[in-house]
Amino acid sequence: MARQSRTTRHPGAAVLRRAYRLMRVRFGHQRWWPGETPFEVCVGAILTQNTAWTNVERAIANLKSARVLDPRKLFALPGRRLAQLIRPAGYFNVKARRLRSFMRVLVEQFGGDLRRLFAGQTRRVRERLLAIHGIGPETADSLLLYAGGHASFVIDAYTKRIFQRHGWAGKSGKRKVKGGKTRETGYEELKSVCEGALNQNSGRQRLDYWQDYHAQLVAVGKHFCRTRAPRCSECPLKPLLPADGKAVEALKR
Ligand code: SF4
CATH class of the missing domain: 1.10.1670 (Endonuclease Iii, domain 2)
Incomplete structure (x- = not known):
């Protein structure tokens, strides 16, 4: 320290x-955290960077009405379409890339299963998350604490x-x-x-x-x-x- x-x-x-x-x-x-499922919490934690939560809610509502709030469906979505859907959250092109990076790791390395992504010691899982493009310490800790069941302040x-x-x-x-x-x-x-x-x-x-x-x-x-x-x-x-x-x-x- x-x-x-x-x-x-x-x-x-x-x-x-x-x-x-x-x-x-x-x-x-x-x-806390507002979100019906751990996956929705993850999407919200990535979208909330530099914006108010009300904007994130609108972006998540768009993903729900397009029926793509699912790891494999989100990953399969073309980048431009994803950016369009999350537009209310601001910085939508940057956030679309970040979401896709997260989905790539989740789908390709952990079979789309959040429980597998979050399995292991908190320190190791945190390192795993921090290695993903666009996930900094605050987002990693939010994912761990509110979606992953890890005590990480x-x-x-x-x-x-x-x-x-x-x-x-x-x-x-x-x-x-x-x-x-x-x-x-x-x-x-x-x-x-x-x-x-x-x-x-x-x-x-x-x-x-x-x-x-x-x-x-x-x-x-x-x-x-x-x-x-x-x-x-x-x-x-x-x-x-x-x-x-x-x-x-x-x-x-
Ligand atoms: S947290 Fe402390 S500094 Fe901030 S408004 Fe409250 S009393 Fe004031």
């Missing part, structure tokens, strides 16, 4: 567990913003990695902090806890911790703001 900067202090387990209780009391269990833009504003994480950036891909710096560190602190349960309980924890952070990010003008006074995480006022500067970023 990378060393903490002098201005960043990772939260202890007690703080992160309290954060969950505060969010859960406010929002209730979020019952998801870090997204909301998580980073909330953690940074509370002084629990440094600023993130990007770096080049093998294969010309870019990776967010700080992702693995933040993931490791959360997984280390929120490990009091195991099995199904841990899976449900981490699924709901991420969903709660998204709810805070959407409703309170906005990029501009965060609504701290009404936010369930207000009691966890640093008392020294350093977050005030961070809030302006």
Whole structure:
């Protein structure tokens, strides 16, 4: 794990567990991820990159009405037709290529069977997913956590913003990695902090806890911790703001 900067202090387990209780009391269990089947969850996780969920829902509705929401049918679909169907999700040509890359691996290497794709140790399955074109850490962890039954904590833009504003994480950036891909710096560190602190349960309980924890952070990010003008006074995480006022500067970023 990378060393903490002098201005960043990772939260202890007690703080992160309290954060969950505060969010859960406010929002209730979020019952994530929206999707009727694990395969639909996978398609949604790839389509949701850089767009609002309502747009993903429209794209998935198109795939359903065309009766192609199935690994082999999606893989057999010509790229242009696929792009046309997922157009509402934005970046449709890029996302069509990403979906096809995922389908190629799923169909050609795992017989179209998600259970086979997700079989094995979490670390190994994660590496398998990260090797697929267009699947970065956030998408891989979403697939693992919400479709694959693997406890793999998801870090997204909301998580980073909330953690940074509370002084629990440094600023993130990007770096080049093998294969010309870019990776967010700080992702693995933040993931490791959360997984280390929120490990009091195991099995199904841990899976449900981490699924709901991420969903709660998204709810805070959407409703309170906005990029501009965060609504701290009404936010369930207000009691966890640093008392020294350093977050005030961070809030302006
Ligand atoms: S809105 Fe304020 S209190 Fe809520 S998570 Fe963001 S920085 Fe923290």
